[in-house]
Amino acid sequence: xxxxxxxxxxxxxxxxxxxxxxxxxxxxxxxxxxxxxxxxxxxxxxxxxxxxxxxxxxxxxxxxxxxxxxxxxxxxxxxxxxxxxxxxxxxxxxxxxxxxxxxxxxxxxxxxxxxxxxxxxxxxxxxxxxxxxxxxxxxxxxxxxxxxxxxxxxxxxxxxxxxxxxxxxxxxxxxxxxxxxxxxxxxxxxxxxxxxxxxxxxxxxxxxxxxxxxxxxxxxxxxxxxxxxxxxxxxxxxxxxxxxxxxxxxxxxxxxxxxxxxxxxxxxxxxxxx
Numbered sequence: 191x192x193x194x195x196x197x198x199x200x201x202x203x204x205x206x207x208x209x210x211x212x213x214x215x216x217x218x219x220x221x222x223x224x225x226x227x228x229x230x231x232x233x234x235x236x237x238x239x240x241x242x243x244x245x246x247x248x249x250x251x252x253x254x255x256x257x258x259x260x261x262x263x264x265x266x267x268x269x270x271x272x273x274x275x276x277x278x279x280x281x282x283x284x285x286x287x288x289x290x291x292x293x294x295x296x297x298x299x300x301x302x303x304x305x306x307x308x309x310x311x312x313x314x315x316x317x318x319x320x321x322x323x324x325x326x327x328x329x330x331x332x333x334x335x336x337x338x339x340x341x342x343x344x345x346x347x348x349x350x351x352x353x354x355x356x357x358x359x360x361x362x363x364x365x366x367x368x369x370x371x372x373x374x375x376x377x378x379x380x381x382x383x384x385x386x387x388x389x390x391x392x393x394x395x396x397x398x399x400x401x402x403x404x405x406x407x408x409x410x411x412x413x414x415x416x417x418x419x420x421x422x423x424x425x426x427x428x429x430x431x432x433x434x435x436x437x438x439x440x441x442x443x444x445x446x447x448x449x450x451x452x453x454x455x456x457x458x459x460x461x462x463x464x
Contacts, residue, residue, distance in 0.1 A: 204225060219295065220293060222242060224291045224292070224326055224335070225326060226326050226327060229286060229287045232282070232284075233280060233288055238277065241417055241449075243271065243273055244272040245272075246289070247289050248287065249289070250265075252286030256279045272306055276305055293338075314344055315345055318341045318344055322338055322341055325337050364396070375435075376408050412436070413446055413450060415433075416446060419433060420458050427442070427458075431443075
């Protein structure tokens with residue numbers, strides 16, 4: 191995951207949206223927030239990079255995101271998905287209205303897209319998007335969460351099988367083991383045993399399959415889980431650190447800042463102020 195700047199892009203909550211509690215919105219997606227930016231509100235940011243997904247859909251043109259050297263206009267003809275860890279810039283002209291859903295895929299059982307994904311809008315997805323717009327406009331949080339989950343299911347279904355390939359069984363087994371072992375010891379020796387490989391062979395195989403070392407992948411998963419716990423629970427930072435496998439707060443804070451761009455205390459303060 192690329193490092194972001196010091197802005198709180200790792201936080202899925204904004205001053206404008208409906209903040210949703212864990213469990214609202216369906217089981218395949220953890221929906222953090224859905225919202226509408228009122229017409230006339232500026233939307234221009236640089237170097238955005240988040241540990242959660244974003245879905246954008248605008249009922250009229252006027253805004254765009256840029257990633258990987260390509261501009262993606264936000265229009266009624268398409269939904270735009272930004273996977274976690276994908277950096278982008280965004281901008282708009284005055285007077286546009288902007289709708290978004292911030293969410294996580296949990297647990298991940300697929301190889302996610304390497305960049306921004308455009309999904310053509312269909313009659314079905316447009317109808318669900320209109321209903322989500324209506325629910326957000328009324329401030330109906332629980333109903334908006336359910337409709338947002340429905341919209342995500344529709345959009346992902348319309349992407350087709352080419353966008354998300356199932357993980358190879360052995361890699362899926364390793365991913366699943368990591369997710370359930372975040373609070374304990376995760377060593378290359380234990381991971382290699384899950385894959386049925388030698389330690390040296392496992393490290394080469396894992397990096398070839400994911401583009402990251404096992405240590406970097408595990409650290410990212412731990413920090414993402416820490417972000418969820420900091421946002422959705424009242425656990426102390428020490429308790430969160432222990433829950434995701436860190437022996438002490440100092441080490442946890444150092445790794446958290448490396449991946450998230452700020453320390454865990456600042457993350458939680460920023461969340462409380464939104």
